[in-house]
Amino acid sequence: MNGSAPSAQARQVVRAAAQWLALMESGCANERDRAQLQSWRDSHSSHEQAWQKAQLLRQRFAELPSALAMASLDRPQTSRRTVLKRAVGAVALVPAAWLISQQLPLDVWSADLRTVTGESKKVQLADGSSLQLNTASAVDIDLKNRRLKLVEGEIALNVPGTSPLTILTRFGQVVVGQSEECVRQGLAGYKVSVLKGTVQLQPLRGPVFSLRGGQQVSLQAAGTGAVEPFDVLAPGWRDGVLMAQNQPLGDFLRELSTYRPGVLRWEPELESLRITGSFRLEDTDRILALLAASLPLEVHSRTRYWVTLVARKNNV
Amino acid sequence: MSDVATPPEQTFHDLYRDHRGWLEGWLRRRMSNGSDAADLSQDTFVRLLASSQRIADLQEPRAYLATVGKRLLTNFYKRRSLEQAYLSALALLPEDCVPSPEQRWMLLETLQALDELLDGLARPVRRAFLWSQLEGLGYQEIAERLQVSERTIKRYMAQAYEHCLLVEL
Numbered sequence: 001m002n003g004s005a006p007s008a009q010a011r012q013v014v015r016a017a018a019q020w021l022a023l024m025e026s027g028c029a030n031e032r033d034r035a036q037l038q039s040w041r042d043s044h045s046s047h048e049q050a051w052q053k054a055q056l057l058r059q060r061f062a063e064l065p066s067a068l069a070m071a072s073l074d075r076p077q078t079s080r081r082t083v084l085k086r087a088v089g090a091v092a093l094v095p096a097a098w099l100i101s102q103q104l105p106l107d108v109w110s111a112d113l114r115t116v117t118g119e120s121k122k123v124q125l126a127d128g129s130s131l132q133l134n135t136a137s138a139v140d141i142d143l144k145n146r147r148l149k150l151v152e153g154e155i156a157l158n159v160p161g162t163s164p165l166t167i168l169t170r171f172g173q174v175v176v177g178q179s180e181e182c183v184r185q186g187l188a189g190y191k192v193s194v195l196k197g198t199v200q201l202q203p204l205r206g207p208v209f210s211l212r213g214g215q216q217v218s219l220q221a222a223g224t225g226a227v228e229p230f231d232v233l234a235p236g237w238r239d240g241v242l243m244a245q246n247q248p249l250g251d252f253l254r255e256l257s258t259y260r261p262g263v264l265r266w267e268p269e270l271e272s273l274r275i276t277g278s279f280r281l282e283d284t285d286r287i288l289a290l291l292a293a294s295l296p297l298e299v300h301s302r303t304r305y306w307v308t309l310v311a312r313k314n315n316v
Numbered sequence: 317m318s319d320v321a322t323p324p325e326q327t328f329h330d331l332y333r334d335h336r337g338w339l340e341g342w343l344r345r346r347m348s349n350g351s352d353a354a355d356l357s358q359d360t361f362v363r364l365l366a367s368s369q370r371i372a373d374l375q376e377p378r379a380y381l382a383t384v385g386k387r388l389l390t391n392f393y394k395r396r397s398l399e400q401a402y403l404s405a406l407a408l409l410p411e412d413c414v415p416s417p418e419q420r421w422m423l424l425e426t427l428q429a430l431d432e433l434l435d436g437l438a439r440p441v442r443r444a445f446l447w448s449q450l451e452g453l454g455y456q457e458i459a460e461r462l463q464v465s466e467r468t469i470k471r472y473m474a475q476a477y478e479h480c481l482l483v484e485l
Contacts, residue, residue, distance in 0.1 A: 006485040014485065018477035022470050025448065026455050050481065057480055060430065061449035065415075065423070070450050071405030072398055072427045073434065074443060277408040290404045 016040065017050035021058075071294050114138040115153070117261045118284070120240065129165065132156040134184075134237050135259045154184035156238050159197075171219050172203035179213075182235055189220030193230045242279045242287070249273040249295070253309070260284045262305025269311050270297055327371040332361055339381050346389060356392060360385045391432075398431050399424065433480050444469055445476035 006014075020037050023029050029037075041048045061069070115121050115133045122132040126143055133139060137153025148155070149168040158180045159165055167174040167183055169190050174183060179197025183190060192201065193216035202208050206223035218225035233243035242259070244252050250271035257264040259281055273295055279287045288299045288307065301307040339360060343353040363384050364371070374380050402424055406414060415423060434442055440462055447453040447461065455469040462469070 006482060010485055011482065014481040015474075015478050018474045018481060021477050022474035025473060026466070026470050053481060053484065054477060057477070057484070058449065060426070064426065064430075064450060066450040068402065068405050068409070068423065069427060069430075070446060071408075072402040073431055073450075074446050075397060075401035275408075276410055279407075290408065293401050293404045294408050 010046070013044075013046050013050045017047070017054050020051070021054050075293055076298070112138070112140045118259050118281075120237070120281075127163065128161055129157060129159045131158075132238055150183055150185055150190070152185060154182060154237075156180075156182045156235060169219060171221055172201065172205075174219075175200040175202065189218055191216060191218050193234065195230070195235065236278070237281065240281045242281055244275045244277060244279075246274050246276050249275050249291075256284060256287060260307075262303075262307070264307050264309075266297075266309035267311055270295075270309055273297075328361075328365060331364075331371055331374070331377055335377055335381055336361065338378060339385055342382060343385055343389065347392075352392070356385065356388050359388055363388070394431065394435070395428055398428055402427060433483055434476075437476055437479055440464070441472045441476050444472040448473060 020040065023033060024037065041051050113121060113123065113131075113133055115135060115137050117136045119136075120132065120134060122130065124130050125141070131139070131141075131148070132155065134154035134156070137155060138151035139155050140149040140151060142148070146163065147166050147168060148157070155167075157165070157167070157176060159176055159178060162178050164175050164177045167176065169183070169185070171189060174181075174192055176199045177197065179199055180195040181197075181199055182193045182195070184193075192199070192211060194211050194213050196213045198210050198212050200208060200210055201217065201219065201224060203219060203223050205221070209224070211217055211227065214230050215227050216230040217227050233245055236243040242252075242256060248271060250266070252275050253264065253266055253270075256279075275291070275295070277290075279290065281287075285304070288309070291297060291309070292299045296312045297309050298312050299307060300310055336357060340353055340357040343356050344350055347353045347356070360381055364381070369380070406420065414420075434445070437445070444458050444462060447458050448455075453461075455466045455473070459466045459469045
């Protein structure tokens, strides 16, 4: 990259070396081609030099970790504006961020708490328990009767004391002592996951039973489902992180969309791609950009609230 | 050079004194971060000092500085977007595959050098080259991915090699 332009002769040699390389790599070279290449290299020291340089070039690429290098060097083209926006994103995009209102002391005995989509709230209850609300969640607190009612969404609860609290759901109640757990309301029913300690499930239908740390179970109108090992990645939301371990992209996106206001759609062919990683929920636009950088897909956004993911066409 | 009255160092000094503030302001209006603008303005003068441009011959020093500054700005954004893509890809790696901080930095330096090397190649040529070099794909496979003929891929590859080797001449 020095100032003076290469001579026409030097250019000619480089072009020849490049064409030889392309031919050799094509897999179409025959014995005669190889012999001709050898005599080209032997015929002048500048030829051999160019050939060696080309080999060094190939080596530089060959030594790179391919996935990282591919994602970086074949990144989608970004406009200066986008780069700028991302550079200052952490500051400028606060309205869309995952806002964890840290440990607001809540000295009242009863309150109705609510979060909007993309928001999280963490409160310290008067009895020392900590309660965190996930995105688009609502809970009614009645400490006098030591009851919490999960109205919508998901809560995480950490009860340090021995005095039990009861979480009310439409299909039964969960009595928790000194423990840590998440209760999530989905379309089909609830999912109760215990991180630490033991909780007691009292379904409207079916027998009462205990759930230990490391276990989870679904709670539906018909009763409880089978006890499953608890998904250790699931409560990442409490720290503002969405985690995936070789997860089908469809499942990941369904989860992600609960944190984004507006519509997030994707082509069915993307459903079965696999994804692994930890993603900061504070900027879901950025998560989508990350997906586009690492998976064969593109983000088409009409507005921030109307986003479609499509499979990347090869001839872009 | 013998007919220049003042020695070039002196002229450079004048130029720096008279226009540095202006250039920094010019860059600052185009960038989000003031210290980046200050760095780039410094780089612009360094480029000028290292170039063969005779400072005494500059008719419109600000126009010249703006031209150099614009080029550095473009490079800056390219580096920044590469860095973002790189960090994003790092974040997706399973924890036990993440390179050490030192390796991460060295790798970024290497990628930036290669990114500059590939700069100017048409998108499909660049992709074909990367697929071949990084993923070891054969021409036939690349042709299928790009939906062009194998002959075109061979041409792309020769073009990419020629481009890289010329830059390095």
